Every structure is written in C-alpha cells, then in structure tokens.
Amino acid sequence: MKATPLIGLxxxxxxxxxxxxxxxxxxxxxxxxxNTQTCPVCLGLPGALPVPNEKAIESCMKIGLALNCHINxxxxxxxxxxxxxxxxxxxxxxQYDEPFCSDGFVLLDSGKRIGIERVHMEEDTGKLQHVVxxxxxxxLVDYNRSGVPLVEIVSRPDLSSSTEAKEYLxxxxxxxxxxxxxxxxxxxxxxxxEPTVNVCLENESGIHYTPLAEIKxxxxxxxxxxxxxxxxxxxxxxxxxxxxxxxxTNKTTRGYDSIKKTTFLQRTKEEAKDYRYFPEPxxxxxxxxxxxxxxxxxxxxxxxxxxxxxxxxxxIDPKYxxxxxxxxxxxxxxxxxxxxxxxxxxxxxxxLANKKIDVSSNIKEEYQKATQKGNTNLNELRDVVEKIVxxxxxxxxxxxKGKTNVAGFFVGQAMxxxxxxxxxxTLNQIISDLLNQQ
Amino acid sequence: xxxxxxxxxxxxxDGYQNKDFTCVDLVKHFLARIEKYNSKLNIYIALNEKxxxxxxxxxxxxxxxxxxxxxxxxxxxxxxxxxxxxIVTTASSNILKDYQPQYESTVIEKIKAAGAIILGKTNMxxxxxxSSTETSDFGATLNPWNIDKLPGxxxxxxxxxxxxxxxxxxxxxxxxxxIRQPAAWxxxxxxxxxxxxxxxxxxxxxxxxLDSPGPIGRSVEDCAIVTxxxxxxxxxxxxxxxxxxEKYTENLYAPDLRGVRIGIVKEYLLAEMREDVKxxxxxxxxxxxxxxATVEEVSMMDPRFAIGVYTVIQRSEVSSNLARYDGIRFGHxxxxxxxxxxxxxxxxxxxxxxxxYDAFYKKAQAVRTKIVNEFxxxxxxxxxxxxxxxxxxxxxxxxxKNQPMFGEMEDVLVEPSSxxxxxxxxxxxxxxxxxxxxxxxTSNQLKEGTAIKIADCFQRHTEFQLFxxxxxxx
Numbered sequence: 001m002k003a004t005p006l007i008g009l010x011x012x013x014x015x016x017x018x019x020x021x022x023x024x025x026x027x028x029x030x031x032x033x034x035n036t037q038t039c040p041v042c043l044g045l046p047g048a049l050p051v052p053n054e055k056a057i058e059s060c061m062k063i064g065l066a067l068n069c070h071i072n073x074x075x076x077x078x079x080x081x082x083x084x085x086x087x088x089x090x091x092x093x094x095q096y097d098e099p100f101c102s103d104g105f106v107l108l109d110s111g112k113r114i115g116i117e118r119v120h121m122e123e124d125t126g127k128l129q130h131v132v133x134x135x136x137x138x139x140l141v142d143y144n145r146s147g148v149p150l151v152e153i154v155s156r157p158d159l160s161s162s163t164e165a166k167e168y169l170x171x172x173x174x175x176x177x178x179x180x181x182x183x184x185x186x187x188x189x190x191x192x193x194e195p196t197v198n199v200c201l202e203n204e205s206g207i208h209y210t211p212l213a214e215i216k217x218x219x220x221x222x223x224x225x226x227x228x229x230x231x232x233x234x235x236x237x238x239x240x241x242x243x244x245x246x247x248x249t250n251k252t253t254r255g256y257d258s259i260k261k262t263t264f265l266q267r268t269k270e271e272a273k274d275y276r277y278f279p280e281p282x283x284x285x286x287x288x289x290x291x292x293x294x295x296x297x298x299x300x301x302x303x304x305x306x307x308x309x310x311x312x313x314x315x316i317d318p319k320y321x322x323x324x325x326x327x328x329x330x331x332x333x334x335x336x337x338x339x340x341x342x343x344x345x346x347x348x349x350x351x352l353a354n355k356k357i358d359v360s361s362n363i364k365e366e367y368q369k370a371t372q373k374g375n376t377n378l379n380e381l382r383d384v385v386e387k388i389v390x391x392x393x394x395x396x397x398x399x400x401k402g403k404t405n406v407a408g409f410f411v412g413q414a415m416x417x418x419x420x421x422x423x424x425x426t427l428n429q430i431i432s433d434l435l436n437q438q
Numbered sequence: 439x440x441x442x443x444x445x446x447x448x449x450x451x452d453g454y455q456n457k458d459f460t461c462v463d464l465v466k467h468f469l470a471r472i473e474k475y476n477s478k479l480n481i482y483i484a485l486n487e488k489x490x491x492x493x494x495x496x497x498x499x500x501x502x503x504x505x506x507x508x509x510x511x512x513x514x515x516x517x518x519x520x521x522x523x524x525i526v527t528t529a530s531s532n533i534l535k536d537y538q539p540q541y542e543s544t545v546i547e548k549i550k551a552a553g554a555i556i557l558g559k560t561n562m563x564x565x566x567x568x569s570s571t572e573t574s575d576f577g578a579t580l581n582p583w584n585i586d587k588l589p590g591x592x593x594x595x596x597x598x599x600x601x602x603x604x605x606x607x608x609x610x611x612x613x614x615x616x617i618r619q620p621a622a623w624x625x626x627x628x629x630x631x632x633x634x635x636x637x638x639x640x641x642x643x644x645x646x647x648l649d650s651p652g653p654i655g656r657s658v659e660d661c662a663i664v665t666x667x668x669x670x671x672x673x674x675x676x677x678x679x680x681x682x683x684e685k686y687t688e689n690l691y692a693p694d695l696r697g698v699r700i701g702i703v704k705e706y707l708l709a710e711m712r713e714d715v716k717x718x719x720x721x722x723x724x725x726x727x728x729x730x731a732t733v734e735e736v737s738m739m740d741p742r743f744a745i746g747v748y749t750v751i752q753r754s755e756v757s758s759n760l761a762r763y764d765g766i767r768f769g770h771x772x773x774x775x776x777x778x779x780x781x782x783x784x785x786x787x788x789x790x791x792x793x794x795y796d797a798f799y800k801k802a803q804a805v806r807t808k809i810v811n812e813f814x815x816x817x818x819x820x821x822x823x824x825x826x827x828x829x830x831x832x833x834x835x836x837x838x839k840n841q842p843m844f845g846e847m848e849d850v851l852v853e854p855s856s857x858x859x860x861x862x863x864x865x866x867x868x869x870x871x872x873x874x875x876x877x878x879x880t881s882n883q884l885k886e887g888t889a890i891k892i893a894d895c896f897q898r899h900t901e902f903q904l905f906x907x908x909x910x911x912x
Contacts, residue, residue: 040541040640046534047521047543047640051676079758081790090761141766276790281755283676336853337749422634 002202005232007165007207008157009224010194011172012150014124015059016182020147021123022050022093027148030188034129034142042147044088049282052077056149057100057121059181061288062296063151064101064119066175066303071293075100076285077121081276085139086126088146094122096277100288106155106171107305107319114168115156124148149182157196162225162232165195169221174304174325186219193218197231198246201239209246210235214253215263227256231263307331312336315346320353326351329359336363343367372438378430381414385430388413399435407431442467443603444905447512447660450606454511461500461511461555464606468513468557472604472723478912480579481598483518484526485558490581492555508555508667515605517596518559519566519642520546520651525556529642531564532576532774532868533763537801543640543820544675545609545651545668552667557605560595564776565760566611566644568592569845570838573778578835581624583873583906587832590848596654597624602912603905607655607664613645614748614856615827615849617652618864620878622827625866625904627897629890630652632883633859634679636665637672643759645752647677648856657903658863658894662686681884689891691898693728698892699820700879701736706825708741715875718868719826722877722896726824728897736823739812743805744853745846750789750802751857759784796841805855809863810858817882822892824879825851827864831873855880863893866902874902 017027023041040048061071072257078096099120106114126146127427130139153172159165173191176184184191196214213231218224231254244250253267279285302310304325309322311334324330330352337343348367351357357366388410399406410431414422442464445453453459453561461801469489496511515521519529521539528534533607546556563573564875571579571594579594581587582602589598593610595618595883600608612630621628643649653664669683702723706717723733755779760783765771775783789798814815816823828848838844846853855862860880879896881889 045540046527046529046537046642047519047539047638048763049639049677051674051677081758081761083761083764085764085766088762090764091758273790276756276758276787276792276795278754278790278795281677 003236004200004202005160005228006157006198006200007159007161007228007309008196009155009159009165009168010196011061011169012192012194013153013157013176013182014182014190015056015149015151016190017056017149019053019067021053021056021121021149022147025147029144029148032144034140034144037144038146038354039434042088043143044090050093050280052283053149054375057286058292058296059149060100060119060121060151061293062179062181063153063176064104064302065297066179066292066300067101067104067106067116067119067153067172069101069104069119071101071288072098073288073290074098074285075288076187077280077283078277079280080122082273083233084125084269086128086141086146088126088143092122092125093280093283097119098285100407106168107330108164108167108171112158114164117154119153121153122150122152124150135420138378153373162228163416165228165411166221166225169193169224171304178289178302178304179300186221189219191219193221193224195224195228195231197228197235199232199235199239201236208239210239211244211246212251213263214251215256216266223256226258226261227263230261234263255339317346320349323353325349327359333359333363344371347371378426381427382429382434384414384417384422385410388417389434396435407435410435442843443471445606446657447509447607447663449653450897451505451510451865455505462490462510465489465493465513465555465557468604471602472557475602475604475908475912478580479582479598479651480577480587481560481595481600481602481604482515482558483528483530483574483576483595486525486556488524489513489555489557494554496553507551507553508663509549512552512554512605513557514549515558515560515596515599515608516546516556517562517593517608517610519611519644520609521640522546522556522559523643525559527559527642528576529565530562530571530576531561531776531779532575533770533772534642534768535575535770535774537768539640541640544637544672546640548668549609558595560608562595563592563778563845565642565756565779566592566613566616567756567778567845568838569615569848570833571595571620572838573776575776578836581832581873582908583625583832583911585912586834587873588623588835588837589691590623590828590832591845592616592620593628593654594620594624595629596627596874597621600624600654600656601905602624602908607660609651609654609664609668610654611641611644611649611651613648613650613752613854615845616853617654618827618852618862618876618878619849621654621864622866622874623832625869625902625906626654626656627658627661627863627870627893627903628652629658629665629886630856630862630864631665631886632679632861633675635683635861635884635886636668636670637675637678639672639674639762643755645754645755646759648752648859656905658865658890658897659687659690661863662690662849662890662894664874665890669886673761679884684887686886686890689887690894692891692895695726695892695895695909696730700731700733700820700821700892701816701823703731703738703823703825704735705738705740708829708850711826712870713830714870715826715830718870718875719824719877722767722867723824725900726892726896729899731892733824734820736816736820738816738823739809739854741850741854744809744857745843745850746806747802747809748800748853748857749785749843749846751806753782753786754790754799755786756782757784757790757860778842806857807868813855813858813860813882821885822879822881825878826877827878828850829877831870834853852878859883861886863888863889865893865897866904867896867900868902
C-alpha cells in the first residue's frame with residue numbers, strides 16, 4: 001500500500017507593531033505585569049470601538065508580498081464569534097472571505113511549490129492562567145495580549161512529509177524575520193503552528209483518503225514534525241482497522257503532547273463551532289490603492305532565497321550558502337571579501353560554514369593559515385610512509401582484507417612523524433598508492 | 439415671564455448673561471421638579487450626585503470670565519446608554535446594574551467641553567430594544583401628556599424629560615426611530631444625525647451599522663445647537679465621517695422656504711393610518727407650501743419592506759454586540775437579560791448561522807443597498823421628504839407586551855431612513871385625542887442643515903411645540 005501524507009499548515013505570527021491592532025495599548029506584552037496594558041477597547045468594555053492599526057495592515061501585506069501573494073484591492077474585517085473566557089468581546093475581529101492577501105507560494109529547495117491560500121489579519125486573544133490562589137484553584141485572565149496584531153498564513157495541503165513541512169516552516173520563519181515585521185520568536189509564542197493532516201492511501205481497492213485532523217497550537221518546528229509523523233502513522237493504522245474515509249463531517253481537532261510525542265482528540269466535527277462570521281460593522285471596508293502595494297513591494301528587502309541565490313552565484317556551495325545566510329556575521333564577511341582576488345570565496349564560505357574559521361577572528365590571516373599547503377616533497381614523504389608501512393604489517397593486512405578505513409592510521413602516523421607539516425592531499429595519495437601496491 | 443424650566447438653551451444663556459438667575463438656581467429648580475414628578479413618571483433612573491457642585495463651578499466661571507462656551511451651564515438629561523464617568527450607566531438592563539463606566543463617551547466629552555452639566559440618566563428600553571421603554575428592567579416611563587400612555591422609545595426617558603420639562607435639553611440615540619418616535623409621542627423635537635456624523639464611542643452598542651446619537655429638545659433651534667457640538671470625526675470611531683461639520687445654526691431663522699423642494703411620500707400615508715393623523719401631515723405639507731416650498735407627492739418603495747431588512751440586520755448585530763456580557767465580567771449572568779433582549783439575541787444568532795446567513799443577512803444587505811439607492815434618486819430632485827413619524831399617537835401602557843414586533847410596527851415610517859443612514863428631524867405637527875403627532879423632515883446624508891432649515895421654519899410659523907401641564911396630567 002502506498003501512503004502519501006497531505007499536509008497543510010496554518011501559521012500565526014504576532015506582529016511587532018508599537019501598538020495593538022485596534023487600540024493604542026503597547027503590543028509588546030511578553031513578560032509584562034498582567035493587565036497593565038489594557039484599555040476599554042481591548043477589554044471589550046461597553047461602548048468601546050476598534051480603530052484599525054494601519055502599520056499592522058501594511059505588515060500583513062508585506063508578508064503577503066514576500067510570500068508571492070496577490071493583494072486584494074477590496075478587503076474588510078469580519079467578526080468571528082465564539083465564547084471563550086479569554087475573548088473579551090465574545091468575538092474575534094478577523095477576516096473571512098476578503099483577506100488582505102491571497103494565492104501565494106513558497107518554493108522548497110527541491111523546486112516544489114507550496115501554495116499559500118491566504119494571509120489575513122486578526123487580533124490575538126487574552127491569556128488564561130490556571131493557578132492556585134489562597135488554596136483555591138482559579139482561572140485568571142490576563143488581557144495584555146488581547147488585541148495584539150496577529151497574521152495568519154494558510155498554506156494549501158501541498159506538503160507531503162514532515163521534512164517538507166519543516167522546510168516550509170523554516171522558510172516562512174526566515175522570510176518573516178527578513179522583512180522585519182516580527183522576530184517570530186517561537187519561545188515567546190510569536191509564531192504558532194497548526195498542521196492539518198490526512199493521508200492518501202493507494203491499495204488494490206483504489207485510492208482512499210483518511211479523515212482530516214487539525215493539530216492545534218504547536219510552538220516548535222520539531223514538535224510540528226513529530227506531530228505530523230505521529231498523525232500519519234496513526235491515521236494509516238486507523239484506516240487499516242476501520243476503513244473510515246474522509247467525509248464532510250468527520251474532521252477532528254487534536255492536541256499535541258510533546259512529552260509522549262502523541263496527538264490526542266480534542267473535538268469532533270459534530271462539536272465544531274459555527275463562527276457566524278459577518279462583516280465587522282465598526283470598521284468600514286478597505287480599498288487598497290495600487291500605489292500602496294507598489295510602495296510596500298519596493299520597500300521589501302532581499303528575501304532569504306534571493307540572498308542565498310546571490311551567494312551561490314559567487315561560487316558558494318548551496319549547502320554552505322544556507323548556513324552563511326543563517327549568520328549575520330558570516331554574511332558580512334562574505335560580502336566584504338567577495339571581490340578579494342587573494343581569496344577563493346567558495347573556500348572561505350566552506351571554512352566559515354564548518355566553523356574552521358571563527359567569525360570574530362582576523363579572517364584573512366585565518367584563511368591563509370587554513371589554506372596554506374604543507375610539505376609536498378614526494379620523496380621525503382614516501383620515505384616516511386614506507387617506514388610506517390614496514391613497521392605495521394598487521395594493519396596493512398587488515399587493509400588488504402577490505403578494512404580501508406585503517407588508511408587513516410597511516411595518515412595520522414605520518415603527520416606525527418612530520419610534525420604536521422605534510423600536505424594532507426599529497427600524503428593521502430602516497431599512502432593509497434603504497435597500500436595498493438603491496 | 440417664563441419659568442426656568444421653560445427656557446431654551448439661548449434663553450438660559452441670556453439669563454446667565456443678564457444675571458437673572460444662576461446655574462445653581464436653574465439646577466435646583468430642575469431638581470425640585472424631578473423630586474416632584476419623577477417617582478410617578480419614572481424618567482430619570484440615576485441622578486448626578488455632583489450636579490450642584492458642578493453648577494457652582496459654572497457660576498464661578500461665568501462670574502470670572504463671562505459666557506465663553508456654547509452650552510455653559512445647560513442642564514442635560516442623558517439617555518442611559520451613554521457612558522458617563524462618575525454616574526452609573528446601565529442601558530436600563532439588569533446585566534449592567536450598578537455598572538460604573540471606566541471612561542466617558544465622546545459625545546459626553548464634547549458637551550461637557552462645551553460647558554454642559556448632566557442632571558441624570560434617563561430610562562430607555564433595555565439595551566434600546568424597543569419603542570416603548572416598557573422593556574426597561576427598571577419599569578416603563580409614562581407619557582407626561584397622559585400617564586396611561588407610553589412615551590415611545592427607546593429614548594423614551596429623554597423625550598419625556600423634555601416634555602415634562604425636567605431638563606433644558608436631552609441626548610438620545612437612534613437606531614431606527616429611537617429619537618424621532620418618542621419625540622413624536624411626547625410632542626417634542628428630536629434630531630437624528632446622519633450615521634457617522636456623531637461618534638458612537640462610549641455608547642452601549644445596539645445596531646452598530648445604524649446607531650446615531652442625537653439631541654431631543656424643546657425646539658429645532660436647541661437641537662441644531664447641540665448637533666453642531668456633538669458632530670465630527672472621532673479618532674476613536676472609525677465609522678465617523680471626515681467631512682467638516684457645517685454651522686447648522688446658520689440654517690435657523692429662515693424667513694421662508696422659497697426654492698426648497700420637498701417630496702411627500704404617498705406610500706408613507708399608510709392605508710391603516712387614521713384619517714386625522716393623515717390630515718395633520720397633509721396640513722403640514724400645505725403649511726410648507728405657504729412658506730414658499732414646492733411640495734410634491736413622490737412614490738417610494740413600500741416602507742414595510744424596510745422592516746424585514748432592519749429586523750435582520752439589527753438583530754444580527756445585537757446578537758454579536760451583546761456577546762461581551764458573558765457572565766464573567768460586569769457582575770451579572772446572561773440570564774439577567776430581559777425577554778426582549780433574549781429574543782433579539784436568538785433571532786440574530788439564527789440569521790447569522792451557517793446556512794442561513796445568505797438567506798437572511800446577505801439578502802437584507804442587498805435590499806438595504808436598494809433602499810439607499812432609492813433615496814439617492816429622490817434626493818437628486820428633492821431637498822427633503824416628509825411624512826408622519828409614527829402611524830398614530832402614543833399607545834397605551836402595556837401595548838408592547840407580548841408583541842415581539844411592536845417596535846418595528848410603530849417604527850415602520852422611520853426605518854427606511856435609518857437603514858439608509860439619513861438625517862431627519864422629528865417635530866410636533868398637531869394633536870389627536872389630546873396627544874401629539876410628529877412630522878419628520880428627512881434629508882440626505884450630511885444634509886443636517888437642510889432638514890434643520892425646513893423644520894425650524896415650520897416650527898417658527900406654527901404653534902405645535904406645546905408642553906403638558908403636569909399639575910393636571912400627573
């Protein structure tokens with residue numbers, strides 16, 4: 001039986017704007033004294049009204065543009081209604097059928113295109129704290145996070161493995177950071193992940209799709225990857241046992257237990273919420289001018305893939321280019337020396353990527369030291385090696401039996417003998433020649 | 439000489455200027471009247487405990503600097519859905535019983551900045567859900583003209599406060615009819631501004647796409663003065679209009695209405711309307727002709743179509759706006775909502791539910807657009823349209839009981855203009871059965887000045903703005 005996972009990802013990103021989405025309270029809530037950054041609007045007091053934060057909307061559109069989305073010239077906010085104690089107004093202001101951005105994509109290194117269905121703007125909720133207070137178990141609400149701007153990025157179910165999902169997430173994470181709208185710090189909950197998973201199974205009886213499962217609120221790429229792997233296995237097994245296929249009514253919501261590395265059932269579709277979306281009457285609809293879209297486009301920095309491509313154009317191995325991109329210091333060094341005639345930039349990148357050269361050292365000196373050629377005098381070196389070979393017949397015998405990695409022993413001995421002055425490449429060649437001659 | 443409770447805003451300011459009386463005198467006079475009549479009429483549900491202090495401060499200011507502000511020392515009655523810092527605000531609902539607002543609504547900030555002082559908060563239909571004040575959790579307000587009758591609603595307390603002369607001027611709010619209809623039933627003047635002309639910030643939300651705060655007063659003049667002050671863009675309300683506020687008061691005292699074109703909508707003279715009520719409207723049309731206006735019969739969509747549109751949109755928004763009273767905060771559980779509120783939440787929840795949204799909410803919005811377009815078309819030819827505010831005079835106490843659509847039937851003639859977000863002045867145009875009848879003068883969005891000009895000219899040339907003698911009626 002052939003099993004192909006179908007994975008879509010919803011990614012929530014908290015924007016680092018100065019103020020919240022619909023009021024003037026500070027958006028930076030991490031580690032703040034509870035309920036010190038609130039006002040009538042984000043507390044949902046009677047009569048309070050939301051006024052949209054234009055900077056946040058621009059950041060949302062920047063994300064959309066960086067993810068190759070189309071910016072919709074007509075857009076609006078909607079109310080998504082549900083009850084939860086951390087939801088001050090009894091509804092979340094979100095976007096339903098007219099998001100700011102739609103139809104984008106992310107390219108994986110394999111060239112596979114992962115579709116982005118939409119990128120929309122919404123507000124974060126408050127936070128519940130379940131604590132014991134004066135011997136009583138109580139739930140407290142902290143509204144500091146209530147109304148913090150949140151962008152939701154929804155992919156199409158184009159990912160077919162946890163590895164692809166992880167790569168996609170890393171790319172999205174890098175893009176968000178590159179365009180400077182959020183640090184997307186996973187530990188602070190600035191980026192939250194929700195994979196939706198099912199499996200396409202092909203056997204003699206045909207093609208079958210397992211029921212969809214949405215896994216809520218994951219806060220690390222590894223957990224997302226583990227949750228997906230667990231789900232794929234679980235769904236495949238469950239299908240083998242029950243034969244139940246995906247239907248319009250059997251989608252479930254699951255949680256992830258990072259200690260047991262398992263997912264668990266939270267809600268079935270029968271219990272699913274009807275969010276009763278309707279246009280937010282407190283905020284007039286938006287007409288997005290082309291001028292603004294062009295301005296935002298023009299203001300975007302080079303995106304990760306573009307930077308990496310420019311590095312490989314310099315002759316840097318793609319696998320090192322990615323590592324270099326991950327280090328601001330290394331990137332600066334590469335840019336500094338890319339036109340230096342005395343430096344092979346590909347070699348320097350490999351040295352930096354393999355941490356053979358520390359980014360804080362004198363780069364040119366270290367580079368020269370690392371690339372300096374040793375003793376290449378063939379006769380001198382051959383004499384040394386011949387002596388070692390003659391002294392160690394049993395090791396030579398092992399080599400002959402096929403344990404070719406014992407060649408390393410001779411390299412080591414020869415280096416010792418020459419006090420490290422031998423040129424490794426030359427030495428390797430001599431050893432291999434001698435051993436094979438015998 | 440007029441008594442203190444009979445004065446308009448200008449007359450009060452003149453009185454202060456001439457040192458005929460002080461603000462403390464005026465406030466004490468109103469407090470004495472409130473003391474005397476409020477227990478019977480149930481108009482005020484909370485009083486400003488600091489009002490005498492505030493009045494004294496105003497007097498001091500007048501002595502020191504003279505009259506510098508347009509509402510200096512003017513005593514207001516405020517509908518209880520305006521958040522007033524320092525005075526309990528409940529929207530006449532038990533779920534907000536004893537609620538102390540944490541901030542001031544924009545409109546209240548504006549009138550206070552203009553020098554106004556608040557006497558107290560007036561009764562209303564609970565959360566403004568109704569046209570009778572009978573849905574108030576604190577008992578119905580009675581009509582000062584006849585205490586067996588209702589004052590209308592939802593701003594029934596504010597309209598009755600003006601009719602009973604328990605304040606110089608009042609603030610109400612209208613979603614559909616809630617200023618004009620109680621003004622009509624109580625025989626006073628009310629002005630519903632264009633949607634978005636005055637800020638909704640700090641007003642307990644009812645139908646967010648319709649709510650419009652506005653004045654109820656003893657004259658069009660007073661309403662124009664207050665509207666000019668409360669209007670304007672508010673950075674806290676994204677739906678307020680950025681257009682500059684005109685000097686509405688410059689439209690007052692027009693000697694005649696020559697050049698003004700007015701439509702009288704024939705569909706609004708409903709078949710079931712009493713002949714005597716219809717005749718008052720036709721008389722008003724004739725009076726406007728005599729004042730020089732061209733008044734022609736025009737035809738519009740049957741106003742009853744607006745009821746369905748309004749009911750769906752308003753209930754939908756209500757169901758959402760009341761979700762915040764979740765029993766976790768504000769001190770009271772959701773079962774403290776009154777029956778009418780629960781009915782509205784249920785209907786609105788239904789119309790927004792998956793599978794029904796298209797059939798109800800979406801269709802209602804489509805018809806709303808049709809109504810807006812129809813008015814647009816009319817206002818290409820006419821400066822205003824007129825009609826009755828309400829199909830008849832005030833109904834008897836108890837009339838709204840067991841009638842879930844009571845408000846909508848009573849507000850049939852004002853709902854189309856509310857749905858279209860228009861401005862409209864309601865003012866008395868005569869009496870039937872010793873009860874006042876209201877005329878509405880409706881103009882296009884942001885054309886407050888036009889409606890004010892017509893209504894003011896009519897009012898100055900007629901004698902319908904009368905007040906009941908409470909010694910006889912209460």
